[in-house]
Amino acid sequence: MPTIDCDSRVHETRVTDRSELAPGVILLGLNAPELARATRAGQYVMAIPPTGEAAATALGIYEAQGERASLLFFLTGKRTRELGELRPGDMLALTGPLGNGFDLSSKPRHAVIVAGGVGIASVLLAAQRLVADGTRVELLYGARNEALLVDAQRFAEAGCELALATDDGSAGHHGLITALLERRSEMPDLILACGPSPMLRAVGRIAADRGVRAQLSLEETFACGVGGCWGCVVPLARTSAQAPGFPLESQGGSDVVYARICKEGPVFFSDELKW
Amino acid sequence: MITAQPSLEVKLGKLQLAYPTLMGSGCYGSGDEFAPFADLTKIGAVVLKSVTRRPRLGNPTPRLVHTPAGLLNAIGLQNPGIDWYVEREVPKYADRPCPLIGSVAGFSIDDYAYVCEQLAKCAPIAAIELNISCPNVGSEGETFACDPDLTARVVRAARATTDKTLIVKLSPNVTDIASIAREAEAAGADALAVINTVRGMSVDVETWRPRLGNVTGGLSGPAIRPIAVLAVYEVARAVSIPIVGQGGIETATDALEFFLAGATAVSIGTANFTDPRIPERIVAELQAYLGRRGLAAIGDIVGKANVGIVGAYQHGGDEG
Known part of the structure; x- marks a missing residue:
């Protein structure tokens, strides 16, 4: 990816809204105008734990618009649970935006975004940007079950076509989301993916088999x-x-x-x- | 009446530092990585990542595991080798707003001497830290710091190559750190960094595999702080050169423990991964602490926990 030269710094942000999109999945809205302005699709922040008792946590920047940026994360351990305790009005310090995001400069006609689990947190900005540029965007979104397919509607509202998969068959394809990529007859101009490593490896292998390259966001x-x-x-x-x-x-x-x-x-x- | 700010200036050999806070090797890049998030003019110095004679790919992944109150790492001294480093990396460091301390690692006495000589020649390098205690490169990396004789020989060889301040980084993974410290001092070390990481391991109970690619790693963070404070205390009783205390320092209070145990300066590593503003906060709070107690300089408290002590150490009169 081209190196992004952005204005990274420590941001003192205030929590504006918090919702639990599914059991153990938190969407935290922040008043963070400078962060929102500087953020490019696919970048992340290091969230500084409010108690200072654990290492900072890397989280994808979910939304960035106007004065608001948001973080979408799963409560998986001590560090994310601490962030999950935050309520509107609380302060949260972040460093960022960090990393080189997705390269969307090719202005593709047709893009497929593959997201698995919490990987959804890192692809909304890319989807929005591509739709705004006139790209046809399909989101292939997989999770363990229907409840964990969080915020899918948001992508539909943003103008994406959705295809879903769940491990237990409770919604969409019963099985891996990558099966939906593999069975396609035609490959798009652009493939972006974020999710667990086995999913990313599969996306990479499918892309290679079909003679294209994918952009994979690693965790x-x-x-x-x-x-x-x-x-x-x-x-x-x-x-x-x-x-x-x-x-x-x-x-x-x-x-x-x-x-x-x-x-x-x-x-x-x-x-x-x-x- | 205006009272002068208490002084935090310290001296390690010839190296004069405005603040007694070093950023630990391998934890702070070359400083530049943290420049957007921390004021580099408010830190004592950055200890650079260790460099070896030959380039090193580093250890297989995963290289990090977060553990309770700690971080287990096995990076494996990934670096481009001294020649490339001197030619292409060090010139980029010329305009850093704080002193830089080069870190030398190796696998033979010749390696250390060669790398030390090449690195010490570079103008942006204010001092040298000899990393004779890396726990993550098989047994070789730490061998030097675990053997008093090898410690003496490697320090003597490095000492012969430069007049710049030479800091020797000791391992906690030894029976008697004081005896190693004495050898390093006698061989010409200007200061001692105490301690490197503590060897550790973590196992994934789902996969039945070690959680680090290298199997074993070095533990840092608050989990090792009492181990480090004791090591500083023991080394301070054994030598008269300055000690850079390190191991899990996150607050000024933590740093003060080290100063009182006998450290002249402290090094902050893992805490930078929690919050890059910590070093600046520690400096401000150290100044406030000294001010509250009417002390003029940080040097006034160094080793005070070692004075008039009652306990096991009182009987070790032959050490003092």
Whole structure:
């Protein structure tokens, strides 16, 4: 992805609204005008835990419009539960926006976005932007069950065509969302995906089989979130434009280099990932 | 009446620092990564990520696991090697608003001497930290800091290559850290960094696999703070050179524990991953603490927990 040169900083934001979209899935609205203005589709923030008792949490920026930005996250551990405790009026400090988002510059006629589970949190801005640019956008959205297909209506309202899948068959296709990508007769001009690693690998494999490349937004445990610690890496072809500059001999004969998901990513081209 | 601000200035060998707060190696990039989020003029120095003689790909993934009150990591010294580093990376560091301390890692005494010499020649590098205690590169990385004789030899070799301040980073994964510290001091170290991470491991009970790609890792964060405070205390009794205390410092109170135990400066690592504003906050609160107590300088409290102590250490008269 092209490097985004954006105005990143620490933002002191105020929670404006909070809703539980499904059991354990929180949408947190924030008054964050500067963050909303600076954010590009596919970027994320590091949310600083209010009690300071845990590491910051990387969260995709769900919405960014006017004075409001929002975060959509699942309550999966101590850190997200702490954020889930926040109520309107509470303060939340964030660093961001961070990372290189999706490359939407090709002005595609037809785009498919594949989202799995909490991956939905990182694709709304891309969907909105593509629709605004006149692109036909299909969202393939998979989750464990119907209740966890959160906010699908929002994408329909934004002008996306929806296809759903659930692991238990409670809504849409009974099985993996990637099956809906695989069975297509034609591939779109642009494929974006965000979700669990097995889903992203499958999207990458399907894209490769059909001779196209996908943009995959990766998730990994972060420590610093800003490129300082080299903890959140993924093996990347050293020929990739996103590969950090390293001398050839560091590869020990292989053509792979570890790139930072937080800095060089989180979005990578599927054909450059060597995972 | 205007009272002068208490001084936080400290000296490590020849290195004069405006603030006694270093940013730990491998935790702060080269400073630039944190510049949008932290005021680099309000920190003492950045210790750069360790560099080795040959380029290193680093460890397989995953490299990080969050644990209770801690962070387990096994990065594996990913770096482009000293030649590339000196030629292409260090020149970018020329205009940093705070001093930079280069970090040297290696697998032989020759490695350390060579890398130290090349790095110390670079103008933007104000001092050198010898990382003889990396726990994440098989047994080799930590071997030096676990053996008094090897510690002495590697420090002597590095010392011969530069007059810049030489800080030696010690491992907590030893039986008697004081004996290692004495060897490092005798071999010419200007200061000691105490401690590196504590070895640890975590297992995924679903997959039955270790949760780190490297299997074992180094634990940092508040979980190790009491271990680090004790190590500083023990080292302070054994040597007379300055100590950079580190291990789970998140607040000024945490930092004060280290100063009182005998540290001249402190290093902040994992806390930067919680909130990049922490180092600046610590500096402000240290100043307020000294002011409240009418103390003129941070140096006034260094090692005070070591004075007139009653307990097991009182009987160890041969150490003092």
